[in-house]
Amino acid sequence: MSVTSTLPEVDRLADELAPPAAGRRLTAKRRGPRLKPAKRVLLYVLLAALTLLIFVPFFWMVSSSLKHNNQVFSIPIQWIPTEFVWSNYVDIWTRIPLLTYLKNSLFLSVTITFLQVLTGSFAAYGFSKMRFKGRDVLFVIYIATIAVPWQAYMIPQYIMMQNAGLVNTHLSIILLQAFGAFGVFLMRQYYMTIPDELSEAARIDGLNEYRIWWRIILPLTKPALASLALLTFVSTWNDYMGPFIYFTSNDLWTVQIGLRSFVGQFDAEYAMIMTGSVISVIPIVIVFLLGQRFFIQGIATSGLKG
Amino acid sequence: MAIAATRAPVRPQSRARARRNALVGWSFILPNFIGFAVLTLIPMGAAFVIAFMEWDSYSPPEWVGFDNFERMLGNQSFWIALGNTAYYAAGHIPLTMLAALGLALLLNKRIRGLGFFRTTMFFPYITSLVAVAVVWNMLFNPTMGPINQFLEWIGVQDPPGWTTTSAWSMPAVIITSVWRDMGYYMVLYLAGLQAIPQEYYEAADVDGANAWQRFWNITIPSLRPTTFFVLIMVTIASFKVFDLIVVMTDGGPGRATLVLSQLIYEEGITENRFGYSSAISLALFLIVLVFTVVQFRIQKRKED
Known part of the structure; x- marks a missing residue:
């Protein structure tokens, strides 16, 4: 007995929503003819130019963060500071409560990621390996909501949160972002690629469904869990609109909100603004470099961000 | 047991x-x-x-029945925001898709350093949006910014005022958003490109097709499902643009870059006009829905 959907339309819909080549591992292309030397040189020149285009803003950001304010805008452009103003990286911590912002961002990102991965993979097991009435209808509802822009229902959410007294608490954003349909969808797409024989065999061996999930499916889908965790972490860390709407007091602010507010208040402190920007990006750079293949795999599978 | x-x-x-x-x-x-x-x-x-x-x-x-909708249709801000959102979408959707496809084609080759280049192109996407917006805002500085210095250096007499002028602030936002998003959709296109069977190209080689013919007759048709998917995702993302605009221009100068999401935020959360802002939300939702359904229809017709 295979556990495919009772409604073929559900799988078709899920397939249509997932990018067509979902689940394929992106590889360096090992096939096809080698490029001719002239074309190869041209390609490298093009790629170098594009890399420059990507890196110039980052380079400018780091370079400006090490300048005095009046050196940031100069004619001609100073790519390397004449004098490295390292003190920017010391002073910023006292200019704005950056440490609090970082702590808040970290707390929200970790909590939301944990809940999203846990409830998402748990629900995905129900949607892919169990068979019961109403399952497929429910899954279609999940998928459909992914296409609805958040702006379409953020006002009722806000009213609910206001009535529950949760506006201006971290809990509001945790609740809003931890139970998204995205995690369920991403994990289900992975779980569908695991042969049902595996869970069938475990059932025959007397394992109950919860243990099958914990002992067999979870260990098998570690890359998927990593993808979901990283995508959720980064999108929570970078989220602006949610915290912007819900957090009014300064001590709840995330790095993004804090940075934006700093820019609004001291718009001539160019160097310090860049210092704050660099610091806000560093955690993401670390997370990204540690797990970049999971990011790219996660996107290639789901086609969605968190 | x-x-x-x-x-x-x-x-x-x-x-x-x-x-x-x-x-x-x-x-x-x-x-x-x-x-x-x-x-x-x-x-x-x-x-x-x-x-x-x-x-x-x-x-x-x-x-109150349709009162909110009547009010919305008679409100100038709504039409300005709708127009600006459409402007943003009209720039962001095609440019992002072209850039993403171009990058994917370049990076689907057999060359050294492929991993490095792919990571690089993807990097802007994961960078925090506030940092991106703040940096680009400075790069776009009309008198002292690197972009205008570069434009003057290559001989542009009167470079645009970017985010300080109503005519050029939306282009500035669009350029930034394309720069940021192209690497993300590139990953989707790469996955699509790698799903095309190599035999198609070999067969075309046997028939003597040149690179251009192979691209138009094999790559583009084979990528159609990917293109469709990317189109839907970019469209939804375009219509709900918020963060980038709020941080870069805050809807200004004047109302030159005011978009629907921002209007919903201002009316709903700032002014607490829940009913009226929900009407605008519903309009936004309907626009996205209509676009998605139309694109599904077109895709279905092409398949048949």
Whole structure:
């Protein structure tokens, strides 16, 4: 007995929503003819130019963060500071409560990621390996909501949160972002690629469904869990609109909100603004470099961000 | 265990078993579903109702029929925001898709350093949006910014004022958003390109097709499902643009870059006009829905 959907339309819909080549591992292309030397040189020149285009803003950001304010805008452009103003990286911590912002961002990102991965993979097991009435209808509802822009229902959410007294608490954003349909969808797409024989065999061996999930499916889908965790972490860390709407007091602010507010208040402190920007990006750079293949795999599978 | 092993293959499809199964199945879904239902499904349904009500935080909600929609259609800000959102989408959708496809084609080759280049192109996408917006805002500085210095250096007499002028602030936002998003959609195109069977190209080689013919007759048609998917995702993302605009221009100068999401935020959260802002939300939702359905239709017709 295979556990495919009772409604073929559900799988078709899920397939249509997932990018067509979902689940394929992106590889360096090992096939096809080698490029001719002239074309190869041209390609490298093009790629170098594009890399420059990507890196110039980052380079400018780091370079400006090490300048005095009046050196940031100069004619001609100073790519390397004449004098490295390292003190920017010391002073910023006292200019704005950056440490609090970082702590808040970290707390929200970790909590939301944990809940999203846990409830998402748990629900995905129900949607892919169990068979019961109403399952497929429910899954279609999940998928459909992914296409609805958040702006379409953020006002009722806000009213609910206001009535529950949760506006201006971290809990509001945790609740809003931890139970998204995205995690369920991403994990289900992975779980569908695991042969049902595996869970069938475990059932025959007397394992109950919860243990099958914990002992067999979870260990098998570690890359998927990593993808979901990283995508959720980064999108929570970078989220602006949610915290912007819900957090009014300064001590709840995330790095993004804090940075934006700093820019609004001291718009001539160019160097310090860049210092704050660099610091806000560093955690993401670390997370990204540690797990970049999971990011790219996660996107290639789901086609969605968190 | 021995008992379970002998019993399992018989598998009595009793009603009790089905009910047990449903119970266990629901128990898996429930932890997520409770949060999802309360915080996504209910608000979504409520948005449809609230849009037909006069409701602010001071007085109780009152049913007013289509009043909010009439007011919206007669409101200048709504039309400006709608126009700006369409402007943004008209720039962001095609440019992002072209850039993403171009990058994917370049990076689907057999060369050294492929991993490095792919990571690089993807990098802007994961960088925090506030940092991106702040940096580009400075790069776009009309008198001292690197971009205009570069433009003057290559001989542009009177470079644009970018985010300080109403004519050029939207292009500035679009350029930044394309720079940021192209690497993300590149990954989707790469996955699509790698799914094309190599045999197609070999067969074309045998028939003497040149690179251009191979691209138009094999690559583009084979990528159609990917293109369709990317188009839907970029469209949805374009219509709900918010963060980038709020941080880069805050809708200005004047209302030159005011978009629908921002209007919903201002009317709903800042002014507490829940009913009116829900009407705008509903309009935004309908626009996205119509676009998605039309694109699905076109895709279906091409498949047949």
